[in-house]
Amino acid sequence: MRGRSILCAFGLITPLLAQAQAPQKKDSLAKADSAARADSIALVHELEKELGKPAGDSGAAAQTPPHASGGYMNIGFVSLTDAGWSTEPDIGSLERGDHDPQVRGFTIPNTELALDGAVDPYFKGFSNIVFKLDKNGETGVELEEAFVLTTSLPANLQLKAGQFFTEFGRQNPQHPHSWAFVDQPLVLNRMFGPDGLRSQGLRVSWLAPTPFYTEALLSIVNSAGGATSSFRSEESPEIHGGRATERAVRGLQDMLIVPRLATSFDLTETQTLLLGASAAFGPNNSGSSARTRIYGVDGYWKWKPAAAQQGFPFISMQGEALLRRYDAAERVSADVPTVTLPNETLKDRGAYAQVLWGIKPRIVAGLRGDWARGDDASFDSELRADRFRVSPNFTWYPTEFSKFRVQYNYDDRKEIGSDHSLWFQFEFLLGAHASHKF
Amino acid sequence: MNLHRIATLALIAIAATGSSAAAQLRVVATTPDLASLAREIGGNVVNVTALAKPTEDPHYVDAKPSHIVTLNRADVLIEGGAELELGWLPPLLESSRNARIAAGARGRIVASTGVRMLEIPTSFDRSKGDVHSLGNPHFLADPVSVKIVARRISDHLAQVDPRLAASYKANLVRFNARIDAKMAEWQRQLAPFRNAKIVTYHKDFVYFANRFNLEIVETLEPKPGIAPSPAHLAKVIGTMKAENARVILVQPYQNRRTAETVARQAGAVVLDMPQQPGARPNTGTYFDMMDYLVTTLAAGLRGQK
Numbered sequence A: 001m002r003g004r005s006i007l008c009a010f011g012l013i014t015p016l017l018a019q020a021q022a023p024q025k026k027d028s029l030a031k032a033d034s035a036a037r038a039d040s041i042a043l044v045h046e047l048e049k050e051l052g053k054p055a056g057d058s059g060a061a062a063q064t065p066p067h068a069s070g071g072y073m074n075i076g077f078v079s080l081t082d083a084g085w086s087t088e089p090d091i092g093s094l095e096r097g098d099h100d101p102q103v104r105g106f107t108i109p110n111t112e113l114a115l116d117g118a119v120d121p122y123f124k125g126f127s128n129i130v131f132k133l134d135k136n137g138e139t140g141v142e143l144e145e146a147f148v149l150t151t152s153l154p155a156n157l158q159l160k161a162g163q164f165f166t167e168f169g170r171q172n173p174q175h176p177h178s179w180a181f182v183d184q185p186l187v188l189n190r191m192f193g194p195d196g197l198r199s200q201g202l203r204v205s206w207l208a209p210t211p212f213y214t215e216a217l218l219s220i221v222n223s224a225g226g227a228t229s230s231f232r233s234e235e236s237p238e239i240h241g242g243r244a245t246e247r248a249v250r251g252l253q254d255m256l257i258v259p260r261l262a263t264s265f266d267l268t269e270t271q272t273l274l275l276g277a278s279a280a281f282g283p284n285n286s287g288s289s290a291r292t293r294i295y296g297v298d299g300y301w302k303w304k305p306a307a308a309q310q311g312f313p314f315i316s317m318q319g320e321a322l323l324r325r326y327d328a329a330e331r332v333s334a335d336v337p338t339v340t341l342p343n344e345t346l347k348d349r350g351a352y353a354q355v356l357w358g359i360k361p362r363i364v365a366g367l368r369g370d371w372a373r374g375d376d377a378s379f380d381s382e383l384r385a386d387r388f389r390v391s392p393n394f395t396w397y398p399t400e401f402s403k404f405r406v407q408y409n410y411d412d413r414k415e416i417g418s419d420h421s422l423w424f425q426f427e428f429l430l431g432a433h434a435s436h437k438f
Numbered sequence B: 001m002n003l004h005r006i007a008t009l010a011l012i013a014i015a016a017t018g019s020s021a022a023a024q025l026r027v028v029a030t031t032p033d034l035a036s037l038a039r040e041i042g043g044n045v046v047n048v049t050a051l052a053k054p055t056e057d058p059h060y061v062d063a064k065p066s067h068i069v070t071l072n073r074a075d076v077l078i079e080g081g082a083e084l085e086l087g088w089l090p091p092l093l094e095s096s097r098n099a100r101i102a103a104g105a106r107g108r109i110v111a112s113t114g115v116r117m118l119e120i121p122t123s124f125d126r127s128k129g130d131v132h133s134l135g136n137p138h139f140l141a142d143p144v145s146v147k148i149v150a151r152r153i154s155d156h157l158a159q160v161d162p163r164l165a166a167s168y169k170a171n172l173v174r175f176n177a178r179i180d181a182k183m184a185e186w187q188r189q190l191a192p193f194r195n196a197k198i199v200t201y202h203k204d205f206v207y208f209a210n211r212f213n214l215e216i217v218e219t220l221e222p223k224p225g226i227a228p229s230p231a232h233l234a235k236v237i238g239t240m241k242a243e244n245a246r247v248i249l250v251q252p253y254q255n256r257r258t259a260e261t262v263a264r265q266a267g268a269v270v271l272d273m274p275q276q277p278g279a280r281p282n283t284g285t286y287f288d289m290m291d292y293l294v295t296t297l298a299a300g301l302r303g304q305k
């Protein structure tokens, strides 16, 4: 095969050498052109041989080669194991995320089966099914995401429908395997709960026709469910301390509305900045007309030299700041039925900032600072107490398909004191290549 | 008042992008080598942009939001295919919401289609490294493969923009003629080094070596995408000495220091051999780049004879 190709190439050389010299004679450009045309017949024959089909058939559509990992669907499997120790025996009080390490010793907090593919010419489908072991070693299964995404709506619009992580801020929509730290940032945990803000509904997004990237997104999703903790989730009494009010969905005012605006600039050849502002408006279940408003800003900056080896070195900075106004209605205490808690607005805020330094190929050092606080209220919730955390970590990626991480957490909880934790994390990926979103 | 100014600016920006839209066919290529081919075939009537920088590793490009904007406005997208861009192109395409460049659309060109791929693995097994299941994707370093890609580009441009079909066809004929003439020159330049033994960092010169009768005896990466280990490098040095391999080819995004260390111990030289036009001064086109590669390699091999 190799011999044959070489022969083909040589077969063309002689006539073409003559042709290549022809244009140098300035007076015979036209002649050269016709010579080129004559030679083109030979070329077309050569191409026919290379392509293995007649040159007349111009190939109506590019044939996309089938993806290797299987038929009509890409399958990916990501498994995460955590191991470690903390000075706090009740790890659950420190690490409140669903995919954070939950016990001293070993945990498998997140194993994802990710499926995706084109549904038809109009939709792409995604699904993420999560298996996890709880602190007793019992397996839990959750349908984390299942949605379709339109591929060809006019006017730069795009719809997403199904169950999905709401596009609020930067980290909320990311799956645990793309987090840069072992655990969820404190502020996201407080505002969105153990599993992030995730619900069923519709999201529309519009890519603005500006010279730089600007995208406006609006999600309209259910305000009740397991992962809408600041809204009508069954877990929200942990925030307001009252007995949850049953309230039916009467109209749009009972849905959770999440707008977001994001913009990005390439500052230089090697630096990119992404800025976003998000909000979430919806009812909560402390009373029949109580509402919650959350506002957030986020930023991400990355530097990577023009000739990076496998994407290294790099420096990135990411931060988010959130503010919550939780209108708690007058409500009966969940713990003591004789106590009535007054009508009040609970104000919470928090932020995290993280820096990652990709020192050399596949080695990343990270540092994150977490801060969260809530104002005084008639009900004390651990989920609203002042807290500060610093987490340096170190990650080694043997390849893109596996990683080892070690992280130390210094935790400082008001009125509880400080704790020290050390976590190890190992992750592997099978199947479809994980794509690196910016 | 400030808001007013922003709104006005935004409107001007919208108007500007709108008006330029009608004028020229916007072709986006994932890498500069594909962009160069698009310029050859499209001529100055098309507007060509490359997503990856010339010095950037095409396997590890950051999927930046600015790429989404570029893809959103593209009439044609040329990708290398064979999973070269698998790590970063899919999320961009998802966000680009552009049916003109969707898989199977006329505006989507997969360069690897129709190319005789080398090193297609017989089994999917990542213990062999990050092997591309559709074959080695670095085929543009072979000018004969490039002719196949050029023809595909010409066909698609003609379909997307039938008014200029004749021009794209003519450019293809001219391009092929030039490639063949240049091939003769390149073959002649490298003829004295027939079966010369070379070492590369990654498996990215397989097609080049095949075309120009060179023999790759080792790669510094023990397996594709896997970092060189000291034990593997010791083996490479041994092989290089035994086989009399005197050059190591590296691209700008590969670890030159590792290559230098091996070269020093094996009595070899490291050659900068970027496969992307524009990675070195005066290598802006595919032809300039190939000239550079052939000349650099010939000089390197001659110097070591």
Ligand SMILES: [Zn+2]
Pocket: B059, B137, B138, B202, B203, B204, B224
């Ligand atoms: Zn490669």
